[in-house]
Amino acid sequence: xxxxxxxxxxxxxxxxxxxxxxxxxxxxxxxxxxxxxxxxxxxxxxxxxxxxxxxxxxxxxxxxxxxxxxxxxxxxxxxxxxxxxxxxxxxxxxxxxxxxxxxxxxxxxxxxxxxxxxxxxxxxxxxxxxxxxxxxxxxxxxxxxxxxxxxxxxxxxxxxxxxxxxxxxxxxxxxxxxxxxxxxxxxxxxxxxxxxxxxxxxxxxxxxxxxxxxxxxxxxxxxxxxxxxxxxxxxxxxxxxxxxxxxxxxxxxxxxxxxxxxxxxxxxxxxxxxxxxxxxxxxxxxxxxxxxxxxxxxxxxxxxxxxxxxxxxxxxxxxxxxxxxxxxxxxxxxxxxxxxxxxxxxxxxxxxxxxxxxxxxxxxxxxxxxxxxxxxxxxxxxxxxxxxxxxxxxxx
Amino acid sequence: xxxxxxxxxxxxxxxxxxxxxxxxxxxxxxxxxxxxxxxxxxxxxxxxxxxxxxxxxxxxxxxxxxxxxxxxxxxxxxxxxxxxxxxxxxxxxxxxxxxxxxxxxxxxxxxxxxxxxxxxxxxxxxxxxxxxxxxxxxxxxxxxxxxxxxxxxxxxxxxxxxxxxxxxxxxxxxxxxxxxxxxxxxxxxxxxxxxxxxxxxxxxxxxxxxxxxxxxxxxxxxxxxxxxxx
Numbered sequence: 001x002x003x004x005x006x007x008x009x010x011x012x013x014x015x016x017x018x019x020x021x022x023x024x025x026x027x028x029x030x031x032x033x034x035x036x037x038x039x040x041x042x043x044x045x046x047x048x049x050x051x052x053x054x055x056x057x058x059x060x061x062x063x064x065x066x067x068x069x070x071x072x073x074x075x076x077x078x079x080x081x082x083x084x085x086x087x088x089x090x091x092x093x094x095x096x097x098x099x100x101x102x103x104x105x106x107x108x109x110x111x112x113x114x115x116x117x118x119x120x121x122x123x124x125x126x127x128x129x130x131x132x133x134x135x136x137x138x139x140x141x142x143x144x145x146x147x148x149x150x151x152x153x154x155x156x157x158x159x160x161x162x163x164x165x166x167x168x169x170x171x172x173x174x175x176x177x178x179x180x181x182x183x184x185x186x187x188x189x190x191x192x193x194x195x196x197x198x199x200x201x202x203x204x205x206x207x208x209x210x211x212x213x214x215x216x217x218x219x220x221x222x223x224x225x226x227x228x229x230x231x232x233x234x235x236x237x238x239x240x241x242x243x244x245x246x247x248x249x250x251x252x253x254x255x256x257x258x259x260x261x262x263x264x265x266x267x268x269x270x271x272x273x274x275x276x277x278x279x280x281x282x283x284x285x286x287x288x289x290x291x292x293x294x295x296x297x298x299x300x301x302x303x304x305x306x307x308x309x310x311x312x313x314x315x316x317x318x319x320x321x322x323x324x325x326x327x328x329x330x331x332x333x334x335x336x337x338x339x340x341x342x343x344x345x346x347x348x349x350x351x352x353x354x355x356x357x358x359x360x361x362x363x364x365x366x367x368x369x370x371x372x373x374x375x376x377x378x379x380x381x382x383x384x385x386x387x388x389x390x391x392x393x394x395x396x
Numbered sequence: 397x398x399x400x401x402x403x404x405x406x407x408x409x410x411x412x413x414x415x416x417x418x419x420x421x422x423x424x425x426x427x428x429x430x431x432x433x434x435x436x437x438x439x440x441x442x443x444x445x446x447x448x449x450x451x452x453x454x455x456x457x458x459x460x461x462x463x464x465x466x467x468x469x470x471x472x473x474x475x476x477x478x479x480x481x482x483x484x485x486x487x488x489x490x491x492x493x494x495x496x497x498x499x500x501x502x503x504x505x506x507x508x509x510x511x512x513x514x515x516x517x518x519x520x521x522x523x524x525x526x527x528x529x530x531x532x533x534x535x536x537x538x539x540x541x542x543x544x545x546x547x548x549x550x551x552x553x554x555x556x557x558x559x560x561x562x563x564x565x566x567x568x569x570x571x572x573x574x575x576x577x578x579x580x581x582x583x584x585x586x587x588x589x590x591x592x593x594x595x596x597x598x599x600x601x602x603x604x605x606x607x608x609x610x611x612x613x614x615x616x617x618x619x620x621x622x623x624x625x626x
Binding site: 302304306310311313314315389 | 490
């Protein structure tokens, strides 16, 4: 029997049992669709987090005062040493290191902002002119050169204090000091739970004076490239250890490391979700087996006849095999379409979520549909082929 | 026993046993038979005499438990499954009492099946099936399904299917059993026409009138051949 005839004959027999075929294709399609949509969801979540991190800055290296260690954390204290604070001089020294494109000292505090009879508590960031480009923040109006007495208002703050949009050039009081508004941040929205729409930014020296401190909260460093992140990290630790009398009392984290961790966690999540979906696909495969077994039972007489008029067992087996292949193929294709449609719906409903199904998931979904469908057909097909023509003909 | 030295079909000590509960039924109990090419043979006997089992063995639908079955000198009972399928397809045609047409296929497609199994190209299949449909007078009904055909028409389609690959032997198991007298006669005419053109025709029947038409009449009882008249 020619392959073309096998395919045509099996297709005809599928078409003759329309409801049964439709149901099985649907079961298969839902399994494949679930794989595609769920992985799109997981992948979307992963990409969302990655994008959020990227919005923090590119090739970011962050220096924190103090040593973050789970063991031996008390060594310094036991020796009567307290970790040194980070200072502006430390930041300047880091700025001289090779591979550092930009650096920004950072101070954070809270103070009362007052102007024209209005008053509110705001989060204050103290930084230099590089802070904005490092953190990927931009100004909608004005500029920030970190000249003494300059202040940049977050979008919401500017709106609250100067609803007419005349913020730039206005005088405000922050704590006990006077500032002149030099710029307004454009809308940034939420970035890692930190709403930059409701902060104010002042030069780091002014912030230190305001909070009466010599120390820094962080030093942010932007490396020249992704490859430079690790060398910059090591050079920074070496430099600060040297500057701090040989005591390694800072913690340097790279955004890459944090990102990689999240990436791994979410990658695992996507796999888990895909696994769950794959189980539903396996269930669909068992369904195929069931239906194929029923088909063999229902068509016993027909199988007997085929054998009586000279179909070898191999042909009968191939016919049932081809039927399962058609069903799985149709189920896989329909499931792929359902998955793409579902992902599109997700993206429509949650525009922030980049819920694009990964190619590997679609491929794996379709492949699993084919494999389970075909595997499920092997048993029934072999059973059909083994049928004794005389008994099969009499419908026994 | 018949004197045919080199019969096309030779059965030697064919036995077929069935187990029904704890009782062994000897459906065929040592059958020796030789049939020459072109013969017209009827096999008659009461229910349970083994005549249908004999026909099934002849048609390779059933395997004997003992004995040899030579077809053109070759022991076909010993052939492999694919080789037996090949013999069923090309050298033996089988016509059943209940027609056994595939309900979802048209008359054309039913007749086409053996050609499809044989791997013949579609154009050639079309030519042969159309010729066969013309020969049985059903050219107009080519694209009707069995449900849309009368009993006699169905059996004629079944005969066309059984003979489409021009087998040397045509086996018919109660071919008129499900037909009224007139359509039964039509079907018999088709079968006898094929026999006159050289096909060996072996008919199993209850119908004395039909059985008597054959040139050679074999009688069976309890799994044995008890009569063989010419």
